[in-house]
Amino acid sequence: MRYAVLGTGIVGRTLAAKLDSLGHEVLIGTRDPADTLARTETTPTGVAPYALWQAEHTGVRLARFEEAAAHADFLVNATAGQVSIEALAAAGAAHLEGKVLLDVANPLDFSRGLPPGLDPVNDDSLGERIQRTFPALRVVKTLNTMNCQVMVDPGRVAGEHHVFLSGDDAEAKKSARELLYSFGWPEASVLDLGGIETARGAEMVLPLWLRLMGALGHTDFNFHIQGAGGPGAWGGH
């Protein structure tokens, strides 16, 4: 399969590396590849310049949003939530048509300081906003409720835990499930919340996630919905 991962941050890199390791053809989309490769600074949160990562991941190719989307069968939105619509618009609606988009982003709003709040919230969500703006895209909100290392390696967190799905297209959710299984998520760990409207719930959990990170002092944790399934649903776990 040909994947386009939009976003060159730590989430995009982690997902791209995983997809590459699974034998997929992966393009990372960015606004301006030359600009992305020219950056030399490490971010305040310790993320190394993209070029350093690129040198170690030669199987992944950097491209403009538009080229990445045109090339791919399957898209992943790993851009910062506040610029996701803009990034998808740059990819071009014609290149999104009929394709599945895994939306793993969160609409974190840093404009009022730290920790960030969310925007939109309550009566809208980033997942819905993307689906509404690009109606021919088949949006599945998933994986946004955990650290990116856990997304691609659920075994980092011992025991049973869940990944949520929200989306209006049943076939697209089936594709998303299959991708999650290939990342190591057991079948029973995938919890379908319903239509894309349920992304409101999955996104609004982020403020709790941020405070749990503060309280626990690490990011190797995840939500498990106890009572969601029968005991033993996770098999050998």
Added chain:
Amino acid sequence: MRYAVLGTGIVGRTLAAKLDSLGHEVLIGTRDPADTLARTETTPTGVAPYALWQAEHTGVRLARFEEAAAHADFLVNATAGQVSIEALAAAGAAHLEGKVLLDVANPLDFSRGLPPGLDPVNDDSLGERIQRTFPALRVVKTLNTMNCQVMVDPGRVAGEHHVFLSGDDAEAKKSARELLYSFGWPEASVLDLGGIETARGAEMVLPLWLRLMGALGHTDFNFHIQGAGGPGAWGGH
């Protein structure tokens, strides 16, 4: 101990019945006891009139907010979140001074239809608002992330799951912990998020809780933070 449970809805009744069964002296606070007792209708969600419940719980006494608060050592806010400040104001700031308040309410906003959103959200929370309005009260936000039957009987949900604590007063949080233990919560199930500001996280999880209820078709579930503690932290569970 003498408890005042503010709020005559299903949450207040369930908590009051549990406290009564544990041998505490319990008053339920309401604006106007005669009015509360005169209601005969069952609510749209199937909650029976208060008077019927009262007849079966003769150990619990109904009183005005002010009388209930004056009498009690320990308060529980089980009012609807949108009227909690008003209910506490009716209780009288003088009767709140130095007392611990367990705030189990959620600021659900039904003004834009169902499912409800939250107000406040992002840069404030009901827990903080109560603490700010009544600075001499020692507010602990807890138990608001689950159905009330699970609050008082955590064993309804098989396996490990968590109850969060948010509050600025360490002694008050210790008292809250002890009450939770008496409800059957194992020590390892109590997860201290930090100061009262962290109530923002615990409250913003409600939209996900509501969608989980929709997806699962029941309310006997709860959040477990996998990776929060070592394996076996729950002992025999």
